[in-house]
Amino acid sequence: MKNAVLLGRLGAAHGVRGEIRLQSFTADPSAISTYGPLFDASGARRFVIASLRPLGKDMFVARLEGVRDREAAAALTGVELYLPRAALPQPEEDEFYLADLEGLRAETRAGETLGVVIAVRNFGAGDLLEVRPPAGGETFLLPFTKAVVPIVDVAGGRVVAEPPLEIEGDSPSGEDV
Numbered sequence: 001m002k003n004a005v006l007l008g009r010l011g012a013a014h015g016v017r018g019e020i021r022l023q024s025f026t027a028d029p030s031a032i033s034t035y036g037p038l039f040d041a042s043g044a045r046r047f048v049i050a051s052l053r054p055l056g057k058d059m060f061v062a063r064l065e066g067v068r069d070r071e072a073a074a075a076l077t078g079v080e081l082y083l084p085r086a087a088l089p090q091p092e093e094d095e096f097y098l099a100d101l102e103g104l105r106a107e108t109r110a111g112e113t114l115g116v117v118i119a120v121r122n123f124g125a126g127d128l129l130e131v132r133p134p135a136g137g138e139t140f141l142l143p144f145t146k147a148v149v150p151i152v153d154v155a156g157g158r159v160v161a162e163p164p165l166e167i168e169g170d171s172p173s174g175e176d177v
Contacts, residue, residue, distance in 0.1 A: 022060045101154075117131055
């Protein structure tokens with residue numbers, strides 16, 4: 001689904017009556033049920049949250065319209081839930097959606113181009129910016145913290161990054177550290 005923002009992910013079936021676990025990625029996790037219909041990545045499947053009850057900080061047990069039994073819920077495990085970007089409110093000044101970072105130029109404070117942000121990833125330990133170098137080749141990840149990415153300029157089409165030195169591998173002098 002083009003121009004969409006990831007709001008949540010469906011997990012395992014919960015019980016036998018069609019309920020399913022739902023992880024919310026919204027700033028207020030329970031607000032995920034207030035945005036109206038959500039869609040899968042292709043935009044072909046539509047999901048309406050009929051009810052939601054907390055299971056943890058950002059985890060809920062949800063009942064989705066049309067999902068009536070455990071098998072139907074289990075078939076949805078891993079489905080990511082999106083909302084068209086246009087359906088979201090405009091962010092306040094100095095705020096942005098993580099989806100807005102994709103396509104931004106990544107550069108150093110000195111103006112050296114590091115590449116283009118192609119995705120925002122989170123493997124459980126915090127957000128990471130995946131950057132494709134200008135000459136192509138393998139992408140690299142930058143921790144999305146204020147220390148490493150002190151400036152996010154969506155209007156200017158860039159992020160300013162101060163990449164950390166590698167813990168292992170080649171140091172700037174070519175010696176292993």
